[in-house]
Amino acid sequence: MNKEGINPYQIALKQLEEVAEKIDLDSGMHEILKHPKRELTVSIPVKMDDGKIKVFTGYRVQHNVTRGPAKGGIRYHPQVTLDEVKALAMWMTWKCAVVGIPYGGAKGGVVCDPKKMSSGELERLTRRYTSEIIIIIGPECDIPAPDVYTNPQIMAWIMDTYSTNRGHSVPGVVTGKPLAIGGSEGREEATARGCVYTIENAAKHLEIDMREATVVVQGYGNAGSVAAKLLHQEGCKIIAVSDSQGGAYNPKGIDSLKILDYKRKTGSVKAYKEAEFISNKELLELECDILVPAALESQITKENADRIKAKIIAEAANGPITPEADKVLSEKEIFIIPDILANAGGVTVSYFEWVQGLQAYFWSEREVNLKLRDIMSKAFNNVLRLSLEKKVDMRTAALMLAVSRVAEATRIRGLYP
Numbered sequence: 283m284n285k286e287g288i289n290p291y292q293i294a295l296k297q298l299e300e301v302a303e304k305i306d307l308d309s310g311m312h313e314i315l316k317h318p319k320r321e322l323t324v325s326i327p328v329k330m331d332d333g334k335i336k337v338f339t340g341y342r343v344q345h346n347v348t349r350g351p352a353k354g355g356i357r358y359h360p361q362v363t364l365d366e367v368k369a370l371a372m373w374m375t376w377k378c379a380v381v382g383i384p385y386g387g388a389k390g391g392v393v394c395d396p397k398k399m400s401s402g403e404l405e406r407l408t409r410r411y412t413s414e415i416i417i418i419i420g421p422e423c424d425i426p427a428p429d430v431y432t433n434p435q436i437m438a439w440i441m442d443t444y445s446t447n448r449g450h451s452v453p454g455v456v457t458g459k460p461l462a463i464g465g466s467e468g469r470e471e472a473t474a475r476g477c478v479y480t481i482e483n484a485a486k487h488l489e490i491d492m493r494e495a496t497v498v499v500q501g502y503g504n505a506g507s508v509a510a511k512l513l514h515q516e517g518c519k520i521i522a523v524s525d526s527q528g529g530a531y532n533p534k535g536i537d538s539l540k541i542l543d544y545k546r547k548t549g550s551v552k553a554y555k556e557a558e559f560i561s562n563k564e565l566l567e568l569e570c571d572i573l574v575p576a577a578l579e580s581q582i583t584k585e586n587a588d589r590i591k592a593k594i595i596a597e598a599a600n601g602p603i604t605p606e607a608d609k610v611l612s613e614k615e616i617f618i619i620p621d622i623l624a625n626a627g628g629v630t631v632s633y634f635e636w637v638q639g640l641q642a643y644f645w646s647e648r649e650v651n652l653k654l655r656d657i658m659s660k661a662f663n664n665v666l667r668l669s670l671e672k673k674v675d676m677r678t679a680a681l682m683l684a685v686s687r688v689a690e691a692t693r694i695r696g697l698y699p
Contacts, residue, residue, distance in 0.1 A: 288580045290369035290601055297605065298372070301681040304674070311689050318368055319352075319386075320344040324414035326392065328407045331400050338407060342390040342415045344424055345371035348691045351422060352388035353378060353629055355429025355458075356436075358404075362391035366579070370600055374629070376684035377622040381661040383633045388424050390415065396431045408436050412443040419444070421454030421640070427632050428458040430503075430578070434470070438463055453639040457632035466635035468650035469628075474508035474576075475651065476627015477598045479658040480619045481513070481572060484594050487666060488617060493517035496570045498592070500524050500562060501577030502542070502551050505598045505625065509574050510538040518572065524565045526577070528552030531560040531568070566590065575602035582607045590616065597621035612675050620677035622684060623665055630657050 295316055302312045326338040341364050344352040354374040367389045375387030392411055396404060418424055428437055437456045441463065444455045453464030461467070468475070485492050495518045499506045502525045510520050520538050522531040527550040530541060536557055545551045552559055566573070566582060573592035575581050579601035582590060587603075587610035595611070596619040597603065603611065603618065611618060631654055638644045645653075669679035 288583070288604055289365055290579050291365035291372075293580075293601060293605055294369040294372045297677075297681055298685065301678065301685050304672075304678065305682050305686055305689075307685065307689060311692060314692060315346070315685065315688065318343050318345045318371060319347060320418060321364070321368065322415060322418055323364065324411070326407060326410045326414060328403060328410060330403055338392055338394050338411075340390070340392040340411045340414060341367045342418060342424070342426075343367045343371040343388060344418065345387040345389075346375040346688060347386035347423070348688060348695060349379060349386055350384035351386065352424040353385035353427070353632065354388035354390065355427045355628075356390035356392070356432050356440075357430035358392050358394050358396040358407075358432055358436075359430050360393060360395045362393045367391045373600055373622055375688060376681060377626045377629055379684035379687040380622050380665065380680050381626045381630055381657055382687075383630060383657075385425075385629070385633065388426075389429075390426055391429075404436070405439055408439040409443045412440045413447070416444060416447060419455060421452060421636070425454065425632070425636055426456050427628070434458055434460045434465065454636055457635040459635070464635075464639045466631060466638055466650060467645065467647035468654070469631045469635055470504065471508045471512075472631035472650075472654060473505045473625050473628035474512060474598065476630060476654055476658045477505070477509055477574070477596050477619075477624045478512045478516070479627070479655050480624050480662050481574075481594060481596050482516070483659055483662040483666075484596070484617055484619055485572075488593065490571055490593065495519070495572055496521050497572045497574065498522045498565060498568050498570045499574045499576060500529075500565055500581060500602075501575065501599060502545060503576065505628075506574065506576030507538065507542045507545075509576060509596075509598055511542075513572070513574075514538045521570060522557075522560060522565050522568055523551055524560070524562050524577075525551050526562075529560040529562060529565045530554040530557035531565065532557035572596065575599050577602065580604050582611070584610065587611055588614075590614070592616060594619065597624045600625065608675070608677060618676055619662075620680045623661060623676070623680045626661065627654055627658060630654055 370389035459465040576598035584606035587607035
């Protein structure tokens with residue numbers, strides 16, 4: 283459980299149960315979908331820079347592979363748990379299904395604090411972790427990608443370790459790689475760009491002028507900072523941003539690139555001179571048109587949901603709103619773009635990267651972004667149409683669509699033996 287005592291896997295199971303009732307899902311199918319296909323827990327001994335051996339715990343969970351190979355990121359974080367990874371793997375299954383790409387869901391994680399580790403320690407950790415999970419990953423069965431506190435360099439180490447064991451280069455084993463070894467143009471910004479495409483569609487539906495919209499971003503990492511940059515380019519005013527140490531608030535607007543440069547130099551946005559300090563708790567409760575939670579799970583709970591004043595919440599992070607908070611926000615008629623839709627841009631361009639790698643034929647960034655826009659806009663409109671037709675919120679509609687697609691694929695394939 284996380285620091286609020288909320289178990290993300292129980293949240294994922296509760297979401298599935300509620301959707302199963304709405305789509306009249308067969309009880310046997312429900313039983314299949316609520317259990318991960320495969321869970322792997324590994325011990326990762328690493329020689330640290332001081333010469334001592336430290337053993338870390340790692341996980342890789344494959345929730346479902348009915349619609350294609352498993353796909354999902356790897357996160358390095360001191361609070362990683364098996365239940366968190368199981369929940370994220372399930373959400374990845376729904377995410378791939380809702381945008382219609384031929385993957386199942388997986389997720390991985392290592393319990394560590396990468397901020398306190400050297401580059402050498404991280405490399406040794408990554409290579410040993412890869413060696414331990416190598417029995418279940420590969421371009422035909424499970425393709426990892428970056429997540430919280432992992433990046434293209436870590437993906438490069440995973441690819442090299444896997445390729446060395448296979449005796450030849452296998453670029454398709456991971457996505458989110460550097461361009462030099464088979465990465466895709468547009469991948470680094472894909473999660474945020476896909477999120478912004480859904481925000482644009484939501485603003486159009488709600489008749490909100492993007493050129494006059496105010497934006498608050500919680501979590502100024504890759505997804506959050508790029509989302510802020512892209513929204514600023516669309517004419518939005520960024521009034522507050524934050525990271526794990528605190529935030530910066532200026533109702534007159536914040537230059538998204540200047541504050542990112544400040545964070546890179548100082549490690550945090552909290553003391554940015556052109557804004558006043560604001561806590562993460564206060565930031566979430568600011569009055570704004572668009573709120574982008576881009577940090578960790580369970581940031582909006584029943585404790586603070588009634589104080590949220592945004593018109594649109596776009597979940598760039600996974601699971602930032604608890605089910606109890608969802609109900610409160612729905613009553614307040616806040617339009618939520620759920621995580622399995624809002625942040626699906628990353629896995630969509632990961633799919634593009636995988637396809638390009640298998641074909642050894644690479645696309646331009648413009649091609650990637652246009653294909654991403656098409657997929658995200660189509661998925662948003664499909665979910666919105668179902669939401670209006672069934673008179674349910676966007677999260678419920680997205681889950682209804684995704685679970686129905688996975689269930690149908692499972693039914694058609696049947697059980698073996």
